[in-house]
Amino acid sequence: MHFFYDNRRLLAGVLLSAALLTGCAPKESSQGSDQSSADVSTSENNAGDKSQTDGSSVPANGSASLPEDGDQQPQAGYDFSKPCPESPAVDNSYFADAAFIGDSRTEGLMLYSGIGEVDKYTSIGISIFKLESKKAITIDGVDYTLVEALAQKQYNKVYICLGVNELGYFNDQGFYDSYCKVIDDIRASQPNAVIYIQNLIPLNEDTIAARGGSEYLTNEHLRVYNELTQQVAQEKQVVYLDLYSAFVGEDGQLPADASTDGVHLSGTYYKAWLEYLKTHTVSYETLYPEGGAAQ
Template identity: 30%
Template sequence: MKGTVQRRVVRPKRPSYAPFLILLGSIVALIAVLASFFLAFLFSDLSRPNVNTFALEVDTMFQKAKDFPVLGDSAAVAVAFSQTTGNEQYETEHVKVETLVPKSPAASDSYFENAIFIGDSISVGLRAYGVLPTQNVLAEQSVNILNLLNGDPVYRTTGSEKKPVLQAIDERIPNPDKIYILIGANGIPGLSNEAHIKYYSQFIDQLKQKYPDAMIFVESVTPITATSKYIRDSFTTEKINDFNDKLYAMAQEKGLYYLNVQEVLMDDTGHLIADYDAGDGMHLKSNGHKAMYEYYLTHTVGPDGYTDKIVE
Protein backbone atom coordinates (compact mmCIF):
# COMPACT_ATOMS: atom_id res chain seq x y z
CA MET A 1 0.00 0.00 0.00
CA LYS A 2 1.45 3.17 -1.11
CA GLY A 3 1.79 5.92 1.48
CA THR A 4 -0.10 9.16 1.13
CA VAL A 5 2.10 12.08 0.14
CA GLN A 6 1.29 15.32 1.95
CA ARG A 7 2.27 18.56 0.32
CA ARG A 8 3.10 21.63 2.43
CA VAL A 9 2.25 24.92 0.89
CA VAL A 10 4.99 27.40 1.71
CA ARG A 11 3.70 30.94 1.70
CA PRO A 12 6.15 33.83 1.27
CA LYS A 13 6.78 35.81 4.43
CA ARG A 14 5.29 39.30 4.68
CA PRO A 15 7.95 42.00 4.96
CA SER A 16 8.33 43.53 8.43
CA TYR A 17 7.72 47.31 8.66
CA ALA A 18 8.85 47.59 12.25
CA PRO A 19 12.36 48.98 11.55
CA PHE A 20 10.95 51.55 9.18
CA LEU A 21 8.30 52.64 11.69
CA ILE A 22 10.92 52.93 14.42
CA LEU A 23 13.11 55.10 12.18
CA LEU A 24 10.16 57.27 11.18
CA GLY A 25 9.15 57.70 14.80
CA SER A 26 12.68 58.75 15.70
CA ILE A 27 12.71 61.38 12.95
CA VAL A 28 9.33 62.76 14.07
CA ALA A 29 10.53 62.91 17.67
CA LEU A 30 13.71 64.75 16.64
CA ILE A 31 11.70 67.29 14.64
CA ALA A 32 9.41 67.83 17.63
CA VAL A 33 12.38 68.45 19.93
CA LEU A 34 13.93 70.94 17.51
CA ALA A 35 10.59 72.70 17.08
CA SER A 36 10.15 73.01 20.83
CA PHE A 37 13.63 74.56 21.18
CA PHE A 38 12.87 77.04 18.38
CA LEU A 39 9.52 78.06 19.88
CA ALA A 40 11.06 78.43 23.32
CA PHE A 41 13.77 80.71 21.92
CA LEU A 42 11.25 82.72 19.90
CA PHE A 43 8.88 83.39 22.78
CA SER A 44 11.69 84.11 25.21
CA ASP A 45 13.05 86.72 22.77
CA LEU A 46 9.63 88.30 22.37
CA SER A 47 9.16 88.48 26.09
CA ARG A 48 12.59 90.00 26.64
CA PRO A 49 12.20 93.71 27.54
CA ASN A 50 13.04 96.15 24.78
CA VAL A 51 16.12 98.25 25.61
CA ASN A 52 14.39 101.48 24.67
CA THR A 53 11.31 100.60 26.70
CA PHE A 54 13.47 99.72 29.67
CA ALA A 55 15.40 102.96 29.35
CA LEU A 56 12.12 104.89 29.22
CA GLU A 57 10.90 103.18 32.38
CA VAL A 58 14.18 103.98 34.12
CA ASP A 59 13.98 107.59 32.94
CA THR A 60 10.53 107.88 34.47
CA MET A 61 11.86 106.49 37.71
CA PHE A 62 14.72 108.98 37.71
CA GLN A 63 12.34 111.88 37.17
CA LYS A 64 10.64 111.03 40.44
CA ALA A 65 13.88 110.99 42.39
CA LYS A 66 14.65 114.07 44.44
CA ASP A 67 18.14 113.61 45.82
CA PHE A 68 21.16 112.88 43.63
CA PRO A 69 24.87 112.92 44.45
CA VAL A 70 26.55 115.89 42.77
CA LEU A 71 29.56 115.06 40.59
CA GLY A 72 31.11 118.26 39.30
CA ASP A 73 28.49 119.85 37.06
CA SER A 74 26.05 116.96 37.00
CA ALA A 75 23.92 115.04 39.44
CA ALA A 76 24.61 111.44 38.47
CA VAL A 77 22.50 108.34 38.74
CA ALA A 78 24.58 105.21 39.23
CA VAL A 79 23.14 103.30 36.30
CA ALA A 80 25.08 102.79 33.07
CA PHE A 81 23.68 101.67 29.74
CA SER A 82 25.55 100.19 26.82
CA GLN A 83 24.49 101.71 23.52
CA THR A 84 25.58 101.29 19.93
CA THR A 85 25.38 103.92 17.21
CA GLY A 86 26.67 102.72 13.86
CA ASN A 87 30.02 101.10 14.64
CA GLU A 88 30.51 103.12 17.82
CA GLN A 89 29.70 101.48 21.13
CA TYR A 90 29.72 103.36 24.38
CA GLU A 91 28.26 103.47 27.85
CA THR A 92 25.98 106.26 29.00
CA GLU A 93 25.05 107.55 32.40
CA HIS A 94 21.73 109.30 33.00
CA VAL A 95 22.59 112.58 34.72
CA LYS A 96 21.01 115.86 35.64
CA VAL A 97 22.86 118.67 33.91
CA GLU A 98 23.75 121.58 36.18
CA THR A 99 25.84 123.89 33.97
CA LEU A 100 28.37 122.32 31.58
CA VAL A 101 26.55 120.19 29.01
CA PRO A 102 28.38 116.84 28.57
CA LYS A 103 28.67 114.78 25.41
CA SER A 104 25.63 112.60 24.72
CA PRO A 105 24.35 110.38 21.88
CA ALA A 106 23.51 112.47 18.82
CA ALA A 107 20.00 113.89 18.79
CA SER A 108 17.94 114.22 15.63
CA ASP A 109 17.56 117.49 13.74
CA SER A 110 14.06 117.83 15.18
CA TYR A 111 15.63 118.72 18.53
CA PHE A 112 16.09 122.26 17.18
CA GLU A 113 12.64 122.70 15.61
CA ASN A 114 11.54 125.19 18.28
CA ALA A 115 14.98 126.60 19.11
CA ILE A 116 16.39 130.04 18.30
CA PHE A 117 20.10 130.78 17.81
CA ILE A 118 21.19 134.34 18.62
CA GLY A 119 24.59 135.49 17.40
CA ASP A 120 26.94 137.72 15.46
CA SER A 121 28.96 137.12 12.29
CA ILE A 122 30.24 133.79 13.65
CA SER A 123 26.67 132.49 13.69
CA VAL A 124 25.85 133.94 10.26
CA GLY A 125 27.56 130.89 8.76
CA LEU A 126 25.07 128.53 10.43
CA ARG A 127 22.42 130.08 8.22
CA ALA A 128 24.52 130.96 5.18
CA TYR A 129 25.90 127.43 4.75
CA GLY A 130 22.52 125.80 5.36
CA VAL A 131 23.63 124.16 8.59
CA LEU A 132 20.47 125.40 10.34
CA PRO A 133 17.22 126.69 8.80
CA THR A 134 17.05 130.48 8.42
CA GLN A 135 13.94 130.49 10.61
CA ASN A 136 15.99 129.34 13.60
CA VAL A 137 18.93 131.76 13.29
CA LEU A 138 19.15 135.44 14.23
CA ALA A 139 22.66 136.57 13.29
CA GLU A 140 24.22 139.71 11.83
CA GLN A 141 27.70 141.15 11.55
CA SER A 142 29.07 143.41 14.30
CA VAL A 143 26.35 142.63 16.87
CA ASN A 144 27.49 142.92 20.49
CA ILE A 145 25.91 142.40 23.89
CA LEU A 146 25.02 146.09 24.34
CA ASN A 147 23.00 145.99 21.11
CA LEU A 148 20.94 143.17 22.55
CA LEU A 149 20.60 144.64 26.04
CA ASN A 150 19.57 148.10 24.78
CA GLY A 151 17.07 146.76 22.26
CA ASP A 152 18.89 148.14 19.23
CA PRO A 153 17.38 147.09 15.87
CA VAL A 154 20.00 144.63 14.69
CA TYR A 155 18.24 141.53 13.29
CA ARG A 156 16.37 141.13 10.02
CA THR A 157 13.47 138.69 10.02
CA THR A 158 11.85 139.52 6.68
CA GLY A 159 12.96 142.12 4.18
CA SER A 160 15.64 144.65 5.05
CA GLU A 161 14.15 146.21 8.18
CA LYS A 162 16.07 145.38 11.35
CA LYS A 163 14.34 144.60 14.64
CA PRO A 164 15.35 144.46 18.32
CA VAL A 165 16.26 140.95 19.41
CA LEU A 166 13.13 140.22 21.47
CA GLN A 167 10.85 141.35 18.65
CA ALA A 168 12.86 139.33 16.14
CA ILE A 169 12.53 136.21 18.30
CA ASP A 170 8.76 136.66 18.48
CA GLU A 171 8.55 136.95 14.71
CA ARG A 172 10.68 133.87 14.09
CA ILE A 173 9.97 131.46 16.98
CA PRO A 174 7.25 133.02 19.19
CA ASN A 175 7.67 130.61 22.11
CA PRO A 176 11.11 129.02 21.86
CA ASP A 177 11.83 126.04 24.07
CA LYS A 178 15.61 126.54 23.67
CA ILE A 179 17.62 129.74 23.25
CA TYR A 180 21.27 129.48 22.13
CA ILE A 181 23.49 132.55 22.50
CA LEU A 182 26.90 132.96 20.84
CA ILE A 183 27.85 136.59 21.50
CA GLY A 184 31.06 138.19 22.69
CA ALA A 185 33.69 138.56 19.98
CA ASN A 186 32.59 142.10 19.09
CA GLY A 187 32.44 143.22 22.72
CA ILE A 188 35.73 141.81 23.98
CA PRO A 189 37.97 144.47 22.33
CA GLY A 190 36.07 147.44 23.76
CA LEU A 191 34.91 146.18 27.16
CA SER A 192 36.58 144.77 30.20
CA ASN A 193 35.55 141.17 30.73
CA GLU A 194 33.95 142.12 34.05
CA ALA A 195 31.74 144.80 32.47
CA HIS A 196 31.02 142.55 29.52
CA ILE A 197 29.71 139.77 31.74
CA LYS A 198 27.62 142.24 33.75
CA TYR A 199 25.81 143.38 30.59
CA TYR A 200 25.50 139.78 29.42
CA SER A 201 23.87 138.87 32.74
CA GLN A 202 21.38 141.72 32.43
CA PHE A 203 20.41 140.55 28.95
CA ILE A 204 19.86 137.05 30.31
CA ASP A 205 17.46 138.55 32.86
CA GLN A 206 15.44 140.04 30.00
CA LEU A 207 15.27 136.69 28.24
CA LYS A 208 14.26 134.80 31.38
CA GLN A 209 11.52 137.30 32.12
CA LYS A 210 10.05 137.09 28.62
CA TYR A 211 10.62 133.35 28.06
CA PRO A 212 10.50 131.77 31.54
CA ASP A 213 10.04 128.23 30.22
CA ALA A 214 12.88 128.28 27.70
CA MET A 215 16.16 126.49 28.31
CA ILE A 216 18.99 128.98 27.78
CA PHE A 217 22.35 127.79 26.43
CA VAL A 218 25.28 130.23 26.51
CA GLU A 219 28.19 129.32 24.26
CA SER A 220 31.89 129.97 24.66
CA VAL A 221 33.38 132.53 22.29
CA THR A 222 35.12 130.62 19.51
CA PRO A 223 38.95 130.55 19.21
CA ILE A 224 41.14 132.55 16.85
CA THR A 225 44.36 131.59 15.08
CA ALA A 226 47.76 132.69 16.38
CA THR A 227 48.05 135.04 13.38
CA SER A 228 44.47 136.32 13.20
CA LYS A 229 44.17 139.76 11.64
CA TYR A 230 41.89 140.75 14.51
CA ILE A 231 44.54 140.29 17.20
CA ARG A 232 45.37 143.40 19.21
CA ASP A 233 46.18 144.18 22.82
CA SER A 234 42.48 144.15 23.72
CA PHE A 235 41.62 141.05 21.68
CA THR A 236 43.84 138.07 22.40
CA THR A 237 43.42 134.37 23.00
CA GLU A 238 44.11 134.98 26.68
CA LYS A 239 41.33 137.56 26.99
CA ILE A 240 38.91 135.30 25.09
CA ASN A 241 39.68 132.42 27.45
CA ASP A 242 39.24 134.66 30.50
CA PHE A 243 35.90 135.86 29.15
CA ASN A 244 34.79 132.26 28.65
CA ASP A 245 35.76 131.41 32.23
CA LYS A 246 33.68 134.30 33.53
CA LEU A 247 30.80 133.35 31.23
CA TYR A 248 30.84 129.85 32.67
CA ALA A 249 30.75 131.24 36.22
CA MET A 250 27.79 133.44 35.26
CA ALA A 251 25.99 130.43 33.79
CA GLN A 252 26.48 128.57 37.07
CA GLU A 253 25.14 131.50 39.06
CA LYS A 254 22.05 132.03 36.90
CA GLY A 255 21.17 128.39 36.29
CA LEU A 256 21.99 128.35 32.57
CA TYR A 257 23.48 125.65 30.38
CA TYR A 258 27.03 126.21 29.13
CA LEU A 259 28.21 124.85 25.77
CA ASN A 260 31.98 124.78 25.38
CA VAL A 261 31.90 124.89 21.57
CA GLN A 262 35.47 126.15 21.65
CA GLU A 263 36.73 122.63 22.30
CA VAL A 264 35.57 121.27 18.95
CA LEU A 265 37.20 124.15 17.03
CA MET A 266 40.51 124.32 18.89
CA ASP A 267 43.81 122.64 18.05
CA ASP A 268 46.41 121.37 20.52
CA THR A 269 47.91 124.84 20.89
CA GLY A 270 44.62 126.41 21.93
CA HIS A 271 44.01 128.18 18.62
CA LEU A 272 41.46 127.81 15.84
CA ILE A 273 42.03 124.68 13.74
CA ALA A 274 43.66 125.85 10.51
CA ASP A 275 41.34 123.81 8.30
CA TYR A 276 38.32 125.64 9.74
CA ASP A 277 39.78 129.12 9.18
CA ALA A 278 37.92 131.13 6.53
CA GLY A 279 41.05 133.23 5.97
CA ASP A 280 40.96 135.98 8.60
CA GLY A 281 41.86 133.85 11.60
CA MET A 282 38.45 134.10 13.27
CA HIS A 283 35.53 133.31 10.99
CA LEU A 284 34.76 129.75 9.92
CA LYS A 285 34.46 127.86 6.68
CA SER A 286 31.48 125.57 6.13
CA ASN A 287 33.29 122.58 7.67
CA GLY A 288 33.82 124.56 10.87
CA HIS A 289 30.11 125.37 11.09
CA LYS A 290 29.26 121.74 10.44
CA ALA A 291 31.58 120.75 13.29
CA MET A 292 29.72 123.21 15.53
CA TYR A 293 26.38 121.73 14.50
CA GLU A 294 27.58 118.21 15.27
CA TYR A 295 28.65 119.52 18.66
CA TYR A 296 25.16 120.91 19.25
CA LEU A 297 23.60 117.56 18.30
CA THR A 298 25.85 115.65 20.69
CA HIS A 299 25.47 118.06 23.64
CA THR A 300 21.77 118.16 24.38
CA VAL A 301 19.55 118.38 27.43
CA GLY A 302 16.05 116.98 27.77
CA PRO A 303 13.10 119.10 28.93
CA ASP A 304 13.47 117.51 32.37
CA GLY A 305 17.05 118.77 32.67
CA TYR A 306 18.62 115.33 32.18
CA THR A 307 20.85 113.84 29.52
CA ASP A 308 22.51 110.51 28.76
CA LYS A 309 26.14 111.41 29.33
CA ILE A 310 28.65 109.31 27.38
CA VAL A 311 31.12 107.75 29.81
CA GLU A 312 34.63 108.16 28.40
Protein backbone atom coordinates in the same frame (compact mmCIF):
# COMPACT_ATOMS: atom_id res chain seq x y z
CA MET B 1 43.87 118.08 7.19
CA HIS B 2 44.27 117.72 10.91
CA PHE B 3 41.63 118.38 13.55
CA PHE B 4 42.30 118.77 17.26
CA TYR B 5 39.46 117.84 19.54
CA ASP B 6 39.56 117.07 23.23
CA ASN B 7 37.98 113.63 23.72
CA ARG B 8 35.51 114.22 20.91
CA ARG B 9 36.01 111.03 18.85
CA LEU B 10 32.55 111.19 17.39
CA LEU B 11 33.05 114.77 16.24
CA ALA B 12 36.48 114.02 14.85
CA GLY B 13 34.99 111.17 12.85
CA VAL B 14 32.40 113.47 11.35
CA LEU B 15 35.06 116.01 10.41
CA LEU B 16 37.35 113.45 8.84
CA SER B 17 34.45 111.97 6.87
CA ALA B 18 33.51 115.42 5.61
CA ALA B 19 37.10 116.11 4.63
CA LEU B 20 37.38 112.85 2.69
CA LEU B 21 34.13 113.52 0.86
CA THR B 22 34.81 117.12 -0.07
CA GLY B 23 38.57 117.43 -0.06
CA CYS B 24 38.21 120.93 1.31
CA ALA B 25 35.53 123.38 2.37
CA PRO B 26 33.44 124.90 -0.48
CA LYS B 27 34.84 128.22 -1.59
CA GLU B 28 31.58 130.02 -0.90
CA SER B 29 31.41 128.66 2.63
CA SER B 30 34.45 130.56 3.89
CA GLN B 31 33.77 133.71 5.89
CA GLY B 32 36.07 136.08 4.05
CA SER B 33 37.55 139.47 4.76
CA ASP B 34 34.36 141.33 3.92
CA GLN B 35 32.48 139.73 6.79
CA SER B 36 35.36 139.90 9.26
CA SER B 37 35.84 143.60 8.65
CA ALA B 38 32.13 144.20 9.14
CA ASP B 39 31.99 142.17 12.31
CA VAL B 40 35.11 142.55 14.42
CA SER B 41 36.47 145.81 13.06
CA THR B 42 33.48 148.13 13.49
CA SER B 43 33.71 151.61 14.96
CA GLU B 44 31.50 150.44 17.82
CA ASN B 45 34.17 147.92 18.74
CA ASN B 46 37.32 150.02 18.52
CA ALA B 47 40.11 148.55 20.60
CA GLY B 48 41.00 152.00 21.79
CA ASP B 49 37.51 152.64 23.17
CA LYS B 50 37.82 151.70 26.81
CA SER B 51 34.73 153.56 27.99
CA GLN B 52 32.48 151.74 30.40
CA THR B 53 29.14 150.42 29.21
CA ASP B 54 25.82 150.97 30.98
CA GLY B 55 27.58 152.65 33.89
CA SER B 56 29.47 149.53 34.94
CA SER B 57 32.95 149.84 36.34
CA VAL B 58 35.84 147.44 36.10
CA PRO B 59 37.46 146.45 39.39
CA ALA B 60 41.08 147.44 39.92
CA ASN B 61 42.24 143.94 39.07
CA GLY B 62 40.29 143.99 35.78
CA SER B 63 38.10 141.05 36.77
CA ALA B 64 34.35 140.88 37.03
CA SER B 65 32.73 140.60 40.44
CA LEU B 66 31.50 137.02 40.44
CA PRO B 67 28.89 135.53 42.75
CA GLU B 68 30.06 134.05 46.02
CA ASP B 69 29.86 130.30 46.42
CA GLY B 70 26.45 129.34 47.64
CA ASP B 71 24.65 132.36 46.18
CA GLN B 72 22.93 130.02 43.74
CA GLN B 73 22.28 126.36 44.49
CA PRO B 74 22.06 124.14 41.39
CA GLN B 75 18.75 122.39 40.85
CA ALA B 76 18.76 118.68 41.69
CA GLY B 77 19.75 116.45 38.80
CA TYR B 78 21.90 118.86 36.82
CA ASP B 79 25.19 120.55 37.65
CA PHE B 80 25.06 124.05 36.16
CA SER B 81 28.68 124.69 37.19
CA LYS B 82 29.98 122.32 34.51
CA PRO B 83 29.72 122.18 30.72
CA CYS B 84 26.87 120.19 29.23
CA PRO B 85 27.87 116.52 29.00
CA GLU B 86 27.77 114.63 25.73
CA SER B 87 24.39 113.11 24.88
CA PRO B 88 22.92 110.85 22.17
CA ALA B 89 22.83 112.69 18.85
CA VAL B 90 19.62 114.38 17.75
CA ASP B 91 18.72 115.22 14.16
CA ASN B 92 18.07 118.62 12.66
CA SER B 93 14.41 118.53 13.63
CA TYR B 94 15.53 119.24 17.21
CA PHE B 95 16.19 122.84 16.17
CA ALA B 96 12.78 123.42 14.60
CA ASP B 97 11.57 125.14 17.78
CA ALA B 98 14.90 126.82 18.56
CA ALA B 99 16.13 130.40 18.17
CA PHE B 100 19.76 131.42 17.67
CA ILE B 101 21.13 134.76 18.88
CA GLY B 102 24.56 135.92 17.80
CA ASP B 103 26.92 137.81 15.51
CA SER B 104 28.45 136.86 12.16
CA ARG B 105 29.86 133.60 13.51
CA THR B 106 26.32 132.45 14.27
CA GLU B 107 25.23 133.77 10.90
CA GLY B 108 27.85 131.50 9.34
CA LEU B 109 26.51 128.55 11.34
CA MET B 110 23.05 129.21 9.95
CA LEU B 111 24.30 129.49 6.36
CA TYR B 112 26.94 126.79 6.04
CA SER B 113 26.37 124.05 8.64
CA GLY B 114 23.39 122.39 6.99
CA ILE B 115 21.13 123.09 9.98
CA GLY B 116 18.18 123.92 7.72
CA GLU B 117 15.48 126.51 8.27
CA VAL B 118 15.95 127.83 11.80
CA ASP B 119 14.89 131.13 13.35
CA LYS B 120 17.89 133.38 13.79
CA TYR B 121 18.33 136.70 15.56
CA THR B 122 21.72 137.75 14.31
CA SER B 123 23.47 140.97 13.39
CA ILE B 124 26.98 141.43 12.05
CA GLY B 125 29.06 143.34 14.57
CA ILE B 126 26.52 142.97 17.40
CA SER B 127 27.76 142.79 20.98
CA ILE B 128 26.15 141.98 24.30
CA PHE B 129 26.36 145.71 25.05
CA LYS B 130 24.16 146.58 22.05
CA LEU B 131 21.85 143.57 22.11
CA GLU B 132 19.03 145.40 23.88
CA SER B 133 19.51 148.82 22.28
CA LYS B 134 20.44 148.34 18.61
CA LYS B 135 17.35 148.03 16.39
CA ALA B 136 18.81 145.33 14.18
CA ILE B 137 15.73 143.39 13.03
CA THR B 138 12.65 144.57 11.12
CA ILE B 139 9.39 142.62 11.37
CA ASP B 140 6.33 143.79 9.43
CA GLY B 141 7.85 147.21 9.06
CA VAL B 142 8.70 147.62 12.75
CA ASP B 143 12.29 147.78 13.98
CA TYR B 144 13.22 145.69 17.02
CA THR B 145 16.27 144.87 19.05
CA LEU B 146 17.24 141.22 18.90
CA VAL B 147 15.76 140.60 22.35
CA GLU B 148 12.52 142.42 21.46
CA ALA B 149 12.22 140.45 18.22
CA LEU B 150 12.76 137.18 20.08
CA ALA B 151 9.81 137.99 22.36
CA GLN B 152 7.42 138.01 19.39
CA LYS B 153 7.38 134.20 19.33
CA GLN B 154 7.68 131.35 21.82
CA TYR B 155 10.55 128.86 21.63
CA ASN B 156 11.58 125.71 23.46
CA LYS B 157 15.32 126.35 23.01
CA VAL B 158 17.36 129.53 22.77
CA TYR B 159 21.04 129.43 21.78
CA ILE B 160 23.30 132.42 22.48
CA CYS B 161 26.86 132.96 21.22
CA LEU B 162 28.38 136.41 21.77
CA GLY B 163 31.72 137.78 22.88
CA VAL B 164 34.19 138.24 20.00
CA ASN B 165 33.13 141.81 19.21
CA GLU B 166 33.19 142.63 22.92
CA LEU B 167 36.90 141.89 23.26
CA GLY B 168 37.72 145.39 22.06
CA TYR B 169 35.78 147.10 24.85
CA PHE B 170 38.09 145.94 27.66
CA ASN B 171 35.10 145.87 30.02
CA ASP B 172 34.97 142.46 31.68
CA GLN B 173 32.59 143.57 34.43
CA GLY B 174 30.23 145.18 31.93
CA PHE B 175 30.31 142.03 29.79
CA TYR B 176 29.37 139.87 32.77
CA ASP B 177 26.62 142.21 33.99
CA SER B 178 25.14 142.67 30.53
CA TYR B 179 25.12 138.92 29.87
CA CYS B 180 23.28 138.29 33.14
CA LYS B 181 20.65 140.90 32.26
CA VAL B 182 20.15 139.45 28.79
CA ILE B 183 19.54 136.01 30.29
CA ASP B 184 16.98 137.47 32.68
CA ASP B 185 15.16 139.25 29.85
CA ILE B 186 15.17 136.20 27.58
CA ARG B 187 13.87 134.02 30.39
CA ALA B 188 11.07 136.53 31.05
CA SER B 189 9.86 136.24 27.46
CA GLN B 190 10.72 132.53 26.99
CA PRO B 191 9.84 130.92 30.34
CA ASN B 192 9.64 127.38 28.93
CA ALA B 193 12.84 127.45 26.89
CA VAL B 194 16.11 125.67 27.56
CA ILE B 195 18.69 128.46 27.30
CA TYR B 196 22.08 127.42 25.96
CA ILE B 197 25.12 129.69 26.38
CA GLN B 198 27.81 128.75 23.85
CA ASN B 199 31.28 129.80 24.83
CA LEU B 200 33.69 131.21 22.26
CA ILE B 201 35.46 129.09 19.67
CA PRO B 202 39.18 130.03 19.77
CA LEU B 203 40.87 132.38 17.34
CA ASN B 204 43.91 131.76 15.17
CA GLU B 205 46.10 134.69 16.15
CA ASP B 206 48.76 133.92 13.54
CA THR B 207 46.22 134.25 10.73
CA ILE B 208 44.73 137.40 12.27
CA ALA B 209 48.18 139.00 12.43
CA ALA B 210 49.02 137.97 8.87
CA ARG B 211 45.74 139.51 7.67
CA GLY B 212 46.33 142.74 9.59
CA GLY B 213 43.53 142.03 12.04
CA SER B 214 42.88 143.83 15.31
CA GLU B 215 45.44 143.32 18.06
CA TYR B 216 42.75 142.96 20.73
CA LEU B 217 41.66 139.65 19.20
CA THR B 218 43.58 137.35 21.53
CA ASN B 219 42.85 133.92 22.92
CA GLU B 220 44.08 135.03 26.33
CA HIS B 221 41.24 137.54 26.69
CA LEU B 222 38.82 135.21 24.93
CA ARG B 223 39.44 132.60 27.62
CA VAL B 224 38.60 135.20 30.29
CA TYR B 225 35.26 135.77 28.60
CA ASN B 226 34.67 132.02 28.46
CA GLU B 227 35.24 131.84 32.21
CA LEU B 228 32.78 134.69 32.71
CA THR B 229 30.10 133.06 30.56
CA GLN B 230 30.50 129.86 32.54
CA GLN B 231 29.91 131.88 35.71
CA VAL B 232 26.81 133.42 34.10
CA ALA B 233 25.51 129.95 33.26
CA GLN B 234 26.02 128.79 36.83
CA GLU B 235 24.44 131.87 38.40
CA LYS B 236 21.45 131.95 36.07
CA GLN B 237 21.12 128.16 35.88
CA VAL B 238 21.29 127.77 32.14
CA VAL B 239 23.18 125.25 29.99
CA TYR B 240 26.85 125.93 29.21
CA LEU B 241 28.26 124.54 25.95
CA ASP B 242 32.06 124.26 25.78
CA LEU B 243 32.79 124.88 22.10
CA TYR B 244 36.28 126.12 22.95
CA SER B 245 37.49 122.72 24.13
CA ALA B 246 36.00 121.05 21.07
CA PHE B 247 37.85 123.30 18.62
CA VAL B 248 41.12 124.34 20.27
CA GLY B 249 44.28 122.99 18.64
CA GLU B 250 47.38 121.63 20.29
CA ASP B 251 48.96 125.09 20.18
CA GLY B 252 46.04 126.72 21.99
CA GLN B 253 44.60 128.28 18.85
CA LEU B 254 41.93 127.54 16.28
CA PRO B 255 43.57 125.22 13.71
CA ALA B 256 44.99 127.22 10.81
CA ASP B 257 42.93 125.34 8.21
CA ALA B 258 39.69 126.22 10.01
CA SER B 259 39.54 129.86 8.96
CA THR B 260 40.78 132.23 6.28
CA ASP B 261 40.77 135.25 8.59
CA GLY B 262 41.44 133.61 11.98
CA VAL B 263 37.95 134.43 13.27
CA HIS B 264 35.22 133.00 11.02
CA LEU B 265 35.06 129.32 10.16
CA SER B 266 35.22 127.34 6.96
CA GLY B 267 32.26 125.21 5.92
CA THR B 268 33.68 121.98 7.32
CA TYR B 269 34.11 123.52 10.76
CA TYR B 270 30.64 125.06 10.75
CA LYS B 271 29.37 121.53 10.14
CA ALA B 272 31.47 120.35 13.10
CA TRP B 273 29.90 123.09 15.25
CA LEU B 274 26.45 121.76 14.36
CA GLU B 275 27.51 118.19 15.17
CA TYR B 276 28.65 119.39 18.59
CA LEU B 277 25.26 121.00 19.24
CA LYS B 278 23.48 117.83 18.14
CA THR B 279 25.45 115.75 20.67
CA HIS B 280 25.09 118.15 23.62
CA THR B 281 21.44 118.58 24.48
CA VAL B 282 19.41 118.44 27.69
CA SER B 283 15.68 118.53 28.40
CA TYR B 284 13.86 121.22 30.33
CA GLU B 285 12.62 118.57 32.78
CA THR B 286 16.18 117.47 33.53
CA LEU B 287 17.26 121.03 34.22
CA TYR B 288 14.27 122.02 36.32
CA PRO B 289 12.64 118.91 37.81
CA GLU B 290 10.43 121.04 40.04
CA GLY B 291 8.83 122.64 37.00
CA GLY B 292 10.44 126.06 36.70
CA ALA B 293 13.75 127.75 36.16
CA ALA B 294 15.27 129.78 38.98
CA GLN B 295 14.71 133.52 38.61
